[in-house]
Amino acid sequence: MQYRLDLVLHPAEGALLRVIGMAERRGFSPQAVHGAADATDQGRWHLQLVVDGDRPPETLCRQIEKIYDCVSVKVTALQGVAA
Amino acid sequence: MNIPAQRSAPPNGARWLTQALEAEGVQTLFGYPGGTIMPFYDALVDSRLKHVLVRHEQGAALAANGFARASGQVGVCIATSGPGASNLVTGIADAMLDSVPMVCITGQVATPLLGTDAFQELDVFGLTLPIVKHSWLVRSVDDLPRVVAEAFRVAREGRPGPVLIDLPKDVQVADASHLPTHVPAAVQAPPAPQQQAIAEAIAALAAAEKPVIYAGGGIALGDAVQELRSFAEASGIPAVLTLRGLGALPAGHPQSLGMLGMHGTRAANMATQEADLLLVLGARFDDRATGKLAEFAPFARVVHIDADAYEISKLRSADVAVPGNVAQAIAALHAAFPAPLATHAAWRTRCAQNREKFAPRYDAPGRHIYAPALLKRLSELAPADAVIACDVGQHQMWVAQHCRFNHPRNHLTSGALGTMGFGLPAAMGAQFACPDRTVVLVSGDGSFMMNVQELTTIARCRLPVKIVLLDNSSLGMVRQWQELFFAERYSEIDLSDNPDFVALAKVFGIAATRIDARDDVEGGLAALLAEPGPALLHVAIDARANVWPLVPPNTANSTMLESNPAHARQEAPNAIPA
DSSP states (O other): OEEEEEEEEOOOTTHHHHHHHHHHHTTOEEEEEEEEEEGGGTTEEEEEEEEEOSSOHHHHHHHHHTSTTEEEEEEEEOSSOOO | OOOOOOOOOOSBHHHHHHHHHHHTTOOEEEEOOOGGGHHHHHHHTTOOOEEEEOSSHHHHHHHHHHHHHHHSSOEEEEEOSTHHHHHHHHHHHHHHHTTOOEEEEEEEOOGGGTTTTOTTOOOHHHHTGGGSSEEEEOOSGGGHHHHHHHHHHHHHSSSOOEEEEEEEHHHHHSBOTTSOOOOOOOOOOOOOOOHHHHHHHHHHHHHOSSEEEEEOTHHHHTTOHHHHHHHHHHHOOOEEEOGGGTTSSOTTOTTEEEEOSTTOOHHHHHHHHHOSEEEEESOOOOHHHHBSGGGSSTTOEEEEEESSGGGTTSSSOOSEEEESOHHHHHHHHHHHOSSOOGGGHHHHHHHHHHHHHTOOOOOOOSSSBOHHHHHHHHHHHSOTTOEEEEOSSHHHHHHHHHSOOSSGGGEEOOOSSOOTTOHHHHHHHHHHHOTTSOEEEEEEHHHHTTSGGGHHHHHHTTOOOEEEEEEOSBOHHHHHHHHHHSTTOOOSOBOTTOOOHHHHHHHTTOEEEEEOSGGGHHHHHHHHHHOSSOEEEEEEBOTTOOOSSBOOTTSBTTEEBSSOTTTOSSOOOEEOOO
C-alpha cells in the first residue's frame, strides 16, 4: 500500500536523512520525494514523501512526529499496490 | 623546584562548554582524550567537573549509561573524533533502546576539513542518526548555547534517551567571550492523560474478572513507582513485571507474580495467558516478554498507558489507549479503585496460589555451586538498597529471576540491546552516582572479558564495586540454545582457556578469591561484601547449567520448558494447563 506523507521540516542538517531513515527502518520503502524550502514559511522544507509498506501508517506518522526537526506530518493513502 | 603557575584556559568554546555542563548540574563525566577534543580537555584543567579517565571509549559510554540508570540524572561521556567516536556507538545504542538519558560529546576535525577524509575524520553524526533522540554538528561557536540547552532538554524530556553533540576543533577554540552564561532549558512533564481515556480505562477494569497489571520500564522513567505500589495494593490486582520493570513492586510483594516472558515465572505467564484484561503500564510488548505475539494474552482486552504515544498499538492493538503521564494516570485509577473488587476475588486467589505453587526451588541436586541459590543469597546479604548490575547471558536471567529488587533503579541490566560488556562499566558509573551505597556487579566469563580493561579504572578510583563472576567456561546462553534448538551442535562456545580470573584481578590491584564448592558460598559472599574496596569473587559453576523455565523462541508463553525435553526422564515439557 502506498501513502503520501506531507511533511514540514525545520531546515536543519540531517532532517531529511532522519525522516527517510525512519520510514525505511520502520518498514516503509521510499518511492518518491518532492519539495523544497519555502521562503514564505521561514525557509522550512515542505516535502511530499511517497512510501510503500504493509504496516499501519499511523504508527509511522507518530514516530516521525517524534523527530526533533519535524514540524508536522500528515498521511494520505494512495491508490495502487507496490510490486 | 618551582612549579610554573598554570595558565588559565582562554574563554573559548571549550571553556564555555565546561561551564555550561556545570550549570546543567553535571559533576562527573566519563571519557578519553584525543586529537580533536584536546581543547575541551585543556579547559577541564580549570573546571570543577570530575572527569573519569576510562580505558576504552565504550567503557565511557556504558559508565555514563550506568550512572544515568542508577541516578535518573543525565550521564555524560566524551571522546575524540574517528575511532574514539565510533567506540561510543554501542553504549549510545544501548541507551537509546533502554531510554537512558545521555549527552555524548565528540571531538571533530575542524570545519574546513569536514568532508576531506582528514585524519580521524568520521561522520559520527551520520553514524549515530538511528540511535540518538537527536544530534547536532556544531558549526559555529554561536550555536553552542542553544545546542547545549536543547541537548540536555531533549535527553531528559518525555521518554529519555541519548543525544550527541559533535564539536569541531575550531569551534572549541573559537572566541566565546561574547556568549551568555548558560541557562538550562525547562523540561516539560508528559501531558496529563485525557479524562475520557481514563474513564474508559476505569470502565474496562470494572468490567474485567481477570485483570493483570503488566508494568515495565516506564514506571521508573515516569517516576511512578509509588503510584503503582499504592494502586496495586489498594485494588488488589495481580501484577507481572518486565525485565526493566523489576523492582517496581518490591521483591516478595504478595501481588507481584514476578517477571513475565521467555525466562519469566510460570505464575506470571499463566496470569497473562488467562487474563481477560491487561493493564499495560509503561511497557511495550517486547518479544522477549510476549513470546509469540499472536498467541500472547489471547483472551485479554488491552488498556495501554504510556508516556510515548508511539508505543501504543505498535505491536498489540489497544482497546483503550491512554497516552500521557503514567504517574497521573495510575493515580487516577487508584482513586477509582480504592479497594479490591469482589468480582476479582476468585482471580486474585488463583494468581496467589500459582505464585506459591510455582515458586523457584533452590535445592538443586549435584555438587556444583547452584547459581540461582547463590544469587538469592547475595541479594539477601547485600543491603536492601544495593545496586546490582549485570552483564548479558545466562547470569543476567538468573539475576532477574533470583535477586530481590526494591526499586527498578537498583537493577542495571541491558534490556533491549543485550550488550555483553555492559556490566563492569555500568557498575562503575553507578558507584559514582551512588558513592555511599553498595554496588555489585554480577557478570559471566564471556561478558566480563568484553570490557575487562575497566578493572584498572575501578582500581585507580578505588571504587568499592563488588564483582561476582559466574564462570562456566563457556558462552552459556549460546550453548544453551545450541543444546536445545540446534541439536547439540556446539559451535564456538568453549571458553575453557579463560585466564585465571583471580590472578587477573590481582594484577589490577583488586582483591580476589575463587570458590567452587557449595559450602564456600556463604563465606565467599560475606567476605566479598565485607571488603572495603573493590573485590572479585570468582565462582566456578556447572558448564551444563541452563536457565529455567524457558519459553522457546516464537512459541506462546503457555509453553514453558523446565528441562531439556530430549534429556528429561520423568517430566515432559510442561505446558500450562488450560
